[in-house]
Amino acid sequence: xxxxxxxxxxxxxxxxxxxxxxxxxxxxxxxxxxxxxxxxxxxxxxxxxxxxxxxxxxxxxxxxxxxxxxxxxxxxxxxxxxxxxxxxxxxxxxxxxxxxxxxxxxxxxxxxxxxxxxxxxxxxxxxxxxxxxxxxxxxxxxxxxxxxxxxxxxxxxxxxxxxxxxxxxxxxxxxxxxxxxxxxxxxxxxxxxxxxxxxxxxxxxxxxxxxxxxxxxxxxxxxxxxxxxx
Amino acid sequence: xxxxxxxxxxxxxxxxxxxxxxxxxxxxxxxxxxxxxxxxxxxxxxxxxxxxxxxxxxxxxxxxxxxxxxxxxxxxxxxxxxxxxxxxxxxxxxxxxxxxxxxxxxxxxxxxxxxxxxxxxxxxxxxxxxxxxxxxxxxxxxxxxxxxxxxxxxxxxxxxxxxxxxxxxxxxxxxxxxxxxxxxxxxxxxxxxxxxxxxxxxxxxxxxxxxxxxxxxxxxxxxxxxxxxx
Amino acid sequence: xxxxxxxxxxxxxxxxxxxxxxxxxxxxxxxxxxxxxxxxxxxxxxxxxxxxxxxxxxxxxxxxxxxxxxxxxxxxxxxxxxxxxxxxxxxxxxxxxxxxxxxxxxxxxxxxxxxxxxxxxxxxxxxxxxxxxxxxxxxxxxxxxxxxxxxxxxxxxxxxxxxxxxxxxxxxxxxxxxxxxxxxxxxxxxxxxxxxxxxxxxxxxxxxxxxxxxxxxxxxxxxxxxxxxx
Amino acid sequence: xxxxxxxxxxxxxxxxxxxxxxxxxxxxxxxxxxxxxxxxxxxxxxxxxxxxxxxxxxxxxxxxxxxxxxxxxxxxxxxxxxxxxxxxxxxxxxxxxxxxxxxxxxxxxxxxxxxxxxxxxxxxxxxxxxxxxxxxxxxxxxxxxxxxxxxxxxxxxxxxxxxxxxxxxxxxxxxxxxxxxxxxxxxxxxxxxxxxxxxxxxxxxxxxxxxxxxxxxxxxxxxxxxxxxx
DNA sequence: TATGAATGAGGCTTCATTCAT
DNA sequence: TATGAATGAAGCCTCATTCAT
Numbered sequence: 001x002x003x004x005x006x007x008x009x010x011x012x013x014x015x016x017x018x019x020x021x022x023x024x025x026x027x028x029x030x031x032x033x034x035x036x037x038x039x040x041x042x043x044x045x046x047x048x049x050x051x052x053x054x055x056x057x058x059x060x061x062x063x064x065x066x067x068x069x070x071x072x073x074x075x076x077x078x079x080x081x082x083x084x085x086x087x088x089x090x091x092x093x094x095x096x097x098x099x100x101x102x103x104x105x106x107x108x109x110x111x112x113x114x115x116x117x118x119x120x121x122x123x124x125x126x127x128x129x130x131x132x133x134x135x136x137x138x139x140x141x142x143x144x145x146x147x148x149x150x151x152x153x154x155x156x157x158x159x160x161x162x163x164x165x166x167x168x169x170x171x172x173x174x175x176x177x178x179x180x181x182x183x184x185x186x187x188x189x190x191x192x193x194x195x196x197x198x199x200x201x202x203x204x205x206x207x208x209x210x211x212x213x214x215x216x217x218x219x220x221x222x223x224x225x226x227x228x229x230x
Numbered sequence: 231x232x233x234x235x236x237x238x239x240x241x242x243x244x245x246x247x248x249x250x251x252x253x254x255x256x257x258x259x260x261x262x263x264x265x266x267x268x269x270x271x272x273x274x275x276x277x278x279x280x281x282x283x284x285x286x287x288x289x290x291x292x293x294x295x296x297x298x299x300x301x302x303x304x305x306x307x308x309x310x311x312x313x314x315x316x317x318x319x320x321x322x323x324x325x326x327x328x329x330x331x332x333x334x335x336x337x338x339x340x341x342x343x344x345x346x347x348x349x350x351x352x353x354x355x356x357x358x359x360x361x362x363x364x365x366x367x368x369x370x371x372x373x374x375x376x377x378x379x380x381x382x383x384x385x386x387x388x389x390x391x392x393x394x395x396x397x398x399x400x401x402x403x404x405x406x407x408x409x410x411x412x413x414x415x416x417x418x419x420x421x422x423x424x425x426x427x428x429x430x431x432x433x434x435x436x437x438x439x440x441x442x443x444x445x446x447x448x449x450x451x452x453x454x455x456x457x458x459x460x
Numbered sequence: 461x462x463x464x465x466x467x468x469x470x471x472x473x474x475x476x477x478x479x480x481x482x483x484x485x486x487x488x489x490x491x492x493x494x495x496x497x498x499x500x501x502x503x504x505x506x507x508x509x510x511x512x513x514x515x516x517x518x519x520x521x522x523x524x525x526x527x528x529x530x531x532x533x534x535x536x537x538x539x540x541x542x543x544x545x546x547x548x549x550x551x552x553x554x555x556x557x558x559x560x561x562x563x564x565x566x567x568x569x570x571x572x573x574x575x576x577x578x579x580x581x582x583x584x585x586x587x588x589x590x591x592x593x594x595x596x597x598x599x600x601x602x603x604x605x606x607x608x609x610x611x612x613x614x615x616x617x618x619x620x621x622x623x624x625x626x627x628x629x630x631x632x633x634x635x636x637x638x639x640x641x642x643x644x645x646x647x648x649x650x651x652x653x654x655x656x657x658x659x660x661x662x663x664x665x666x667x668x669x670x671x672x673x674x675x676x677x678x679x680x681x682x683x684x685x686x687x688x689x690x
Numbered sequence: 691x692x693x694x695x696x697x698x699x700x701x702x703x704x705x706x707x708x709x710x711x712x713x714x715x716x717x718x719x720x721x722x723x724x725x726x727x728x729x730x731x732x733x734x735x736x737x738x739x740x741x742x743x744x745x746x747x748x749x750x751x752x753x754x755x756x757x758x759x760x761x762x763x764x765x766x767x768x769x770x771x772x773x774x775x776x777x778x779x780x781x782x783x784x785x786x787x788x789x790x791x792x793x794x795x796x797x798x799x800x801x802x803x804x805x806x807x808x809x810x811x812x813x814x815x816x817x818x819x820x821x822x823x824x825x826x827x828x829x830x831x832x833x834x835x836x837x838x839x840x841x842x843x844x845x846x847x848x849x850x851x852x853x854x855x856x857x858x859x860x861x862x863x864x865x866x867x868x869x870x871x872x873x874x875x876x877x878x879x880x881x882x883x884x885x886x887x888x889x890x891x892x893x894x895x896x897x898x899x900x901x902x903x904x905x906x907x908x909x910x911x912x913x914x915x916x917x918x919x920x
Numbered sequence: 921t922a923t924g925a926a927t928g929a930g931g932c933t934t935c936a937t938t939c940a941t
Numbered sequence: 942t943a944t945g946a947a948t949g950a951a952g953c954c955t956c957a958t959t960c961a962t
Binding site: 601622624625626627628629631632633635636637639640651654655657658659660661662663671672676677678679681682685686 | 831852854855856857858859861862863865866867869870881884885887888889890891892893901902906907908909911912915916
Binding site for chain 5: 282283284285294295298303304
């Protein structure tokens with residue numbers, strides 16, 4: 001997604017080469033920090049944002065106090081985990097707003113957002129409601145809202161999006177779909193494309209003869225995705 | 231039309247008049263059982279399937295041990311709570327399959343299902359993945375799948391539903407939307423209608439000029455629904 | 461001290477014989493409650509109001525969750541432990557205010573208060589500052605202040621107490637002395653009488669030829685009392 | 691008059707010019723040591739003898755391991771912090787013993803001691819019991835005892851101090867009052883003078899018409915001093 | 921050497937489950 | 942039988958102390 005690091009949206013990435021910032025961290029500490037973020041990403045994706053921090057620490061192979069040294073509370077960890085996603089989403093939003101056709105922009109944008117969420121280099125997707133104070137998640141939400149609202153209004157002016165749809169409709173629908181992403185991750189990581197396409201088709205004024213992308217989930221995959229998590 | 235009680239789908243409802251079953255319970259025991267199921271329904275709907283069982287017992291005004299006497303584990307309770315919904319869903323499915331137009335049937339069916347979930351006499355909706363082994367929920371899923379698949383195929387034969395959609399598409403989308411119901415309950419209990427309508431519009435071959443039902447969520451409502459849970 | 465139980469000041473003693481109140485507790489639960497209060501009294505007295513609640517539970521021979529069942533937080537426990545002391549102090553205050561000579565009243569009152577604190581049937585004495593929210597301790601403080609202020613003013617009007625002393629002087633001095641009581645408990649439980657007598661002698665207008673009460677601490681006792689606690 | 695440094699009472703002050711001791715430290719090491727002692731003094735005074743050592747290190751701007759390098763355990767740090775106070779106390783004691791009137795000497799001495807405790811160049815005052823093995827505090831106590839005993843006996847011989855008072859009485863009383871100093875520090879740093887004056891008035895044989903020094907605590911100040919520590 | 925980092929133990933609190941009455 | 946009570950395990954978090962750089 002976002003090839004270049006945008007400093008403005010990367011509030012915590014204390015890169016070691018910043019001259020005026022805090023002194024460069026120790027090698028092993030950085031390694032541990034990485035391990036923790038990875039473990040947290042996995043855990044958040046697999047078990048939701050409310051997993052046991054102790055378990056995250058164990059997963060990362062460090063003591064729980066080490067986790068707390070790096071991240072004074074759950075929110076700080078959440079923020080860190082999702083900060084790269086924030087970058088991606090802002091980038092995708094800016095790009096979409098620059099496109100002539102709002103419809104194309106919206107389509108591209110939503111695909112980009114969903115693609116950014118649950119990948120190994122992206123950030124995973126928060127399962128369920130998130131704990132208060134996680135400012136990165138809130139920023140993501142705010143940015144997403146800004147972009148979606150702008151594109152929607154523009155599309156309605158251009159006549160490609162049904163006039164009775166609201167930003168809230170789209171935001172709610174994408175949030176709901178987004179929450180299902182973790183369940184897809186291991187089984188069918190791109191399966192979100194089809195419901196998204198259905199949603200978009202339902203949203204436009206003059207549906208062209210669109211084709212649903214990616215193959216459908218199989219029955220077994222659906223079972224895996226929906227039935228009791230662990 | 232399966233108006234009559236189907237034993238096969240009522241695995242635990244030890245009705246007092248079953249001849250071969252356990253002996254008829256004392257009046258107060260039955261009363262307690264009822265209270266527990268009610269309390270559990272409310273609690274599951276309000277706080278998700280992982281609420282404290284202690285709190286459910288207190289809500290019901292009985293001791294926690296009484297809860298365990300009636301339901302040996304959480305799953306048994308979950309099953310019982312959702313068993314009535316199962317009946318509703320089966321009924322709605324049978325009714326839908328009897329309709330000429332599969333499209334009309336499907337539409338009616340889905341609205342009926344969602345309407346059945348979060349009501350006081352229905353069952354509420356499980357928030358998030360459920361604990362292992364909850365058989366009633368699985369049965370609901372099986373029945374739902376049967377109905378949806380049948381209607382979908384029929385609609386495609388009748389030319390009203392896009393041919394590239396699969397049952398899995400629809401099942402996944404409705405499951406995902408269903409998981410968002412609890413969050414809507416207190417704020418906007420019918421807000422699911424609009425995303426459902428969008429989905430259906432995206433699903434049909436020749437979209438008539440449909441109108442989205444119910445007013446949209448407001449921005450504030452959306453925030454309440456999506457932002458940090460309490 | 462207060463021979464008869466005064467209901468008004470005994471907010472938590474849910475005696476089993478109250479008809480309209482909560483149902484009588486189970487025998488063993490009451491026993492556990494007693495054990496916990498005893499253990500807490502000892503622990504508070506010996507190690508201050510900030511001891512580990514876990515240790516109190518262990519001392520009482522119950523699981524820590526049992527402690528929390530009986531007392532939802534530290535303050536509730538503190539309140540319970542010191543509620544009987546509150547009764548004593550109020551009683552002593554009322555009695556002192558009824559005496560003609562404010563000087564006699566004050567003397568008797570202070571001796572009574574200190575006697576009520578660190579005894580086996582009294583309540584022990586909070587070592588150091590107490591955690592917020594312990595309303596019984598605050599009530600004790602309020603009552604004590606009321607009584608001391610009244611007696612002091614009266615004594616000054618009667619000419620027996622030096623006019624430049626304030627209620628705050630006396631309250632501060634007694635609080636400071638009170639905080640030393642736990643250290644005395646095991647070694648010389650009445651040793652507070654002599655500093656109290658000195659204080660009172662310093663407080664009166666025409667010091668009669670008073671004698672200090674009780675034998676003085678010995679050198680060894682003083683060491684035990686002052687040197688590193690445990 | 692012990693104006694000069696007395697080695698016997700300075701067990702840990704590894705001055706750089708001691709011949710037989712450890713080799714002279716590097717300049718920055720000495721600096722760090724100073725910083726640590728300062729930080730510890732502040733922290734002990736403000737938060738009691740049980741503050742987090744980590745916080746002391748951070749306050750001093752050094753790593754926690756540096757603290758441990760300089761002071762192998764908490765007690766060593768406590769000792770060092772209070773060693774300068776020890777000097778003050780010895781000095782004041784010697785001066786007092788040289789005065790003709792034991793009463794005057796005692797009075798001056800006690801005021802000097804209390805004045806020495808909570809100042810920036812003095813040492814602050816340990817709040818509550820101190821951790822085992824803090825030898826400087828013990829030395830302080832020994833010296834204090836020596837002085838108080840001598841003055842008391844002398845005063846009793848001179849007829850100015852009541853004959854039934856013992857050194858232990860006075861030592862206990864002053865210790866108890868001393869423990870309250872930290873609480874006074876921020877609110878009313880000289881408020882100890884009034885209870886001390888009361889005590890002394892209670893102690894002398896023919897009380898002259900003394901006046902209590904400093905204004906009394908106000909009600910609000912008393913509350914701040916006594917009520918729940920944050 | 922001085923440091924930041926790591927850690928294990930311990931305190932607090934809640935909860936699912938079992939037990940004594 | 943139904944109950945309130947008890948419990949142990951687990952999560953959160955902090956701190957004294959030790960370790961690797």
